Amino acid sequence: MCGIVGTVSAEPVAQLIYDSLGLLQHRGQDSTGIATAEGSVFHQVKSKGQVREAYRTRDMRRLLGTMGLGHVRYATQGKASAEEESQPFYVNAPYGIMLVHNGNLTNVRELREDLFGVDRRHMNTHSDTELLLNVLATELQQVIRGNQLDPDQVFDAVERVHERIEGSYAVIAMIAGYGLLAFRDPNGIRPLVLASRESTLTGEDWIVASESLVPEASGYRKVRDVAPGEAVFITMGGEMTTRQCHPAPRLIPCSFEYVYLARPDSTMNGISVYEARLRLGDALAKTVAQYTPSGAIDVVMPIPDSARPAAMQVAQRLGLEYREGFYKNRYVGRTFIMPGQKERTKSVRQKLNAMPSEFAGKSILIVDDSIVRGTTSREIVEMARQTGAARVTFASAAPPVRYPHVYGINMPTRSELIAHGRTIPEANEALGADYLVYQEVEDMKSAILAGQSTVTDLDMSCFDGRYVSGRVDEEYLRWVEETMSS
Numbered sequence: 168m169c170g171i172v173g174t175v176s177a178e179p180v181a182q183l184i185y186d187s188l189g190l191l192q193h194r195g196q197d198s199t200g201i202a203t204a205e206g207s208v209f210h211q212v213k214s215k216g217q218v219r220e221a222y223r224t225r226d227m228r229r230l231l232g233t234m235g236l237g238h239v240r241y242a243t244q245g246k247a248s249a250e251e252e253s254q255p256f257y258v259n260a261p262y263g264i265m266l267v268h269n270g271n272l273t274n275v276r277e278l279r280e281d282l283f284g285v286d287r288r289h290m291n292t293h294s295d296t297e298l299l300l301n302v303l304a305t306e307l308q309q310v311i312r313g314n315q316l317d318p319d320q321v322f323d324a325v326e327r328v329h330e331r332i333e334g335s336y337a338v339i340a341m342i343a344g345y346g347l348l349a350f351r352d353p354n355g356i357r358p359l360v361l362a363s364r365e366s367t368l369t370g371e372d373w374i375v376a377s378e379s380l381v382p383e384a385s386g387y388r389k390v391r392d393v394a395p396g397e398a399v400f401i402t403m404g405g406e407m408t409t410r411q412c413h414p415a416p417r418l419i420p421c422s423f424e425y426v427y428l429a430r431p432d433s434t435m436n437g438i439s440v441y442e443a444r445l446r447l448g449d450a451l452a453k454t455v456a457q458y459t460p461s462g463a464i465d466v467v468m469p470i471p472d473s474a475r476p477a478a479m480q481v482a483q484r485l486g487l488e489y490r491e492g493f494y495k496n497r498y499v500g501r502t503f504i505m506p507g508q509k510e511r512t513k514s515v516r517q518k519l520n521a522m523p524s525e526f527a528g529k530s531i532l533i534v535d536d537s538i539v540r541g542t543t544s545r546e547i548v549e550m551a552r553q554t555g556a557a558r559v560t561f562a563s564a565a566p567p568v569r570y571p572h573v574y575g576i577n578m579p580t581r582s583e584l585i586a587h588g589r590t591i592p593e594a595n596e597a598l599g600a601d602y603l604v605y606q607e608v609e610d611m612k613s614a615i616l617a618g619q620s621t622v623t624d625l626d627m628s629c630f631d632g633r634y635v636s637g638r639v640d641e642e643y644l645r646w647v648e649e650t651m652s653s
């Protein structure tokens with residue numbers, strides 16, 4: 168997933184970007200970077216790890232300027248540990264462009280060939296973001312007319328970028344001396360919001376970010392979600408222009424944002440993430456009641472953090488007690504987005520501890536938002552048993568994850584997914600619970616989409632194997648499996 172933010176302001180922006188990245192930390196923990204523009208000079212600081220440890224005071228002092236952008240990375244291509252793949256990426260022509268990207272491109276093989284063979288561009292990393300930046304630079308170079316770059320030329324370039332790249336992308340880029348560009352893929356898979364606040368110098372200060380909680384926390388007013396296919400250009404003087412740059416945009420956002428990725432206090436595409444999670448709990452309660460014998464559950468327990476809203480609703484709907492039996496160490500980050508299975512498994516035990524008094528002799532319904540590799544659930548079931556639970560039922564507020572996610576979440580290999588090629592009883596054998604209940608795919612969709620009409624479809628490819636963009640077929644999935652290790 169990754170978190171991105173960009174801003175044009177009347178005041179220095181480094182601190183605002185740093186604070187925003189802290190708020191987006193849940194979207195990526197591998198590396199982080201900030202770039203600012205002081206006139207037409209870029210300043211940049213990048214570092215491995217999380218935001219709080221990444222920037223020193225002397226780094227912040229160097230980040231001068233009133234336009235800037237930032238990134239927290241959760242790698243989907245290349246290596247999480249590769250410093251040269253951390254973002255932002257920079258290219259010096261035309262003008263000088265600095266770019267951050269949330270998403271994952273699916274036609275990287277063709278892009279790499281064309282960029283080298285036709286455009287004569289050298290790629291120095293395995294990152295798809297480097298490809299994206301070079302496509303943008305090539306297309307911008309093609310459309311430049313006259314001495315001054317204007318928003319129309321920038322939008323023409325984005326139109327051409329949409330024609331060349333496939334997959335998911337929410338992008339923010341700075342063009343040196345000109346302004347800030349933001350655009351979203353024509354399926355609106357990854358999120359991007361636009362917000363502003365009054366400013367004495369420029370009229371308005373602008374911010375674009377992955378999630379709405381970012382501008383809200385800094386006193387900005389959300390203007391709207393950037394539309395699928397749309398591009399926004401904000402000059403360094405604060406003048407904002409937008410244009411739809413795709414002939415047939417559709418809004419098919421990633422369902423996994425609502426299930427797990429996004430913070431619950433964000434609203435995405437008009438849907439409150441928290442409320443969607445509550446509704447996922449309502450729907451799950453019905454399925455739990457259907458598949459478990461009556462009297463089989465004494466208490467409902469969430470796996471902190473992401474499962475709390477759903478678990479609360481399950482308890483309420485089933486008229487059962489809600490208890491917090493797992494204590495979460497707040498200093499350990501998210502497990503699922505860590506690179507490497509060894510680290511993920513170790514982290515579950517460091518992160519969660521079961522309190523025996525909540526388990527001894529009880530029949531527990533453990534609720535999680537999703538089961539992907541089964542790293543968390545396997546450990547949790549074992550911990551519950553070790554602490555004396557009489558019976559363990561496990562329920563997932565998302566359906567079985569049976570297919571790779573190719574749009575920005577690092578689950579590329581089918582064999583690592585606990586539900587791939589397995590029936591639910593077979594998956595449960597691997598988990599070791601007494602009962603295993605999954606949300607139904609259609610129930611998930613109705614729960615997320617309920618009560619609004621802006622979004623009518625969702626990317627649910629990791630649950631149903633239907634990929635909404637580009638050519639994602641068996642051959643491509645095999646190639647990803649061969650080239651990516653997680």
Ligand SMILES: O=P(O)(O)OC[C@H]1O[C@H](OP(=O)(O)OP(=O)(O)O)[C@H](O)[C@@H]1O
Binds near residue numbers: 536
């Ligand atoms: O089946 P798995 O491969 O273990 O993946 C699923 C688990 O990973 C996530 O938790 P994570 O610890 O990343 O974040 P959270 O604290 O927000 O729940 C998610 O909430 C599930 O608990």
Ligand SMILES: NC(=O)CC[C@H](N)C(=O)O
Binds near residue numbers: 242243268270294576
């Ligand atoms: N999760 C993301 O959005 C990743 C962005 C990009 N594909 C990278 O690997 O850096």
Ligand SMILES: [Mg+2]
Binds near residue numbers: 470
């Ligand atoms: Mg979790």
